[in-house]
Amino acid sequence: MRIFTLLIVLLFSFNSIAQELNAVVVINAEQTNKADLQVFKTLERSLTEFVNNTKWTDRRFKQQERIDCSFNIIITQQDGNNFRATVQVGASRPVYGSNYDTATFNFNDKQFDFEYTEFQPLIYNPNTFDSNLVSVMAFYAYTIIGMDANTFKLNDGDKYFQEAKQIVTTAQPNNQTGWNPQDGSQSRYRLNEDLLSPNFREFAGIMYSYHRTGLDFMVDDKKRSKQTISTTLSQFQSLYKKRPNNFLTRVFFDTKAEEIASIFSSGPSVNITSLVEVLNQVAPTKSNFWRQIKF
Structure with missing residues (x-):
């Protein structure tokens, strides 16, 4: 048996x-x-x-x-x-x-x-x-x-x-x-x-922080999650300085632009002035999404 x-x-x-x-x-x-x-x-x-x-x-x-x-x-x-x-x-x-x-x-x-x-x-x-x-x-x-x-x-x-x-x-x-x-x-x-490439090692950290320490905490503390995601997205400035319009940045924002606009257009308010400036600098082709950010 x-x-x-x-x-x-x-x-x-x-x-x-x-x-x-x-x-x-x-x-x-x-x-x-x-x-x-x-x-x-x-x-x-x-x-x-x-x-x-x-x-x-x-x-x-x-x-x-x-x-x-x-x-x-x-x-x-x-x-x-x-x-x-x-x-x-x-x-x-x-x-x-x-x-x-x-x-x-x-x-x-x-x-x-x-x-x-x-x-x-x-x-x-x-x-x-x-x-x-x-x-x-x-x-x-x-x-x-x-x-x-x-x-x-x-x-x-x-x-x-x-x-x-x-x-x-x-x-x-x-x-x-x-x-x-x-x-x-x-x-x-x-x-x-x-x-x-060692030149773009920040990208792996961005993927981790955006999802694991950002989105995955949205259910517990939406404001904290939005702040984490905002800080994470600012790291694209480092990649921009190394190579403006680099491929990984384009792939990321082709994937995420609509989601980012949605995250920062509702829910608890966080300071997004510097975030919008960064987004317009590193991903200017997605400006129609960045204009949707209101909070």
Whole structure:
């Protein structure tokens, strides 16, 4: 009887451990004028299974701890097994003590060309470049996990960004855009390089302070939380001095601008004069959001 009970406990424990990501993959092929092709439905299903069923780390995740994320892939051209596309990648995590999910990452990758044969297996091997499709999805899987980790523990995302760097290094010799220094200021290469650069170490601290010591305390003390977030956002001045209009600042405010405007437009009043000045300096393209800040 005790053996039977132990087996049940072990089975329950095994089933309660899930993979890291809870991803939604959407393929939009309307621009190809071939949106009804079965290959797009197969690709969507295969990518969903690939991202959600691959074990990306050695961490143990419970089902409710999986990271919600999305991949909105827009196919712009299709010629046989060759696809030209963009991918909008997003991720979020819950805020402590609330029903609110806060975005942790939001990026539109416009350098996403790949080859795909319907029903081909999608398998990630960190030591080889098997396809641009697999490498791009794996790169963002690790980037999402790293961003999420940094919101819970200072610098905890570095090991996952290093995994993403391995993907970059392996992909570079294969003549695919997005992986090399010459591929522009908003490439996968640049994103990973800056996340690991000593010149931008403040960014990891900003991600941690904004979420863990800011948002997660909103339910207990909203005014204190707003003050913490305001102080945290002022740290972007340091990044601005190193490189105005740097990539990580743009990624952060593409993800957070609407949320920041909402935080500082209601609830208990805090001094936001200097905050608005900082925001207009470091993220001037989001000025329409900063004008909404009233308290």
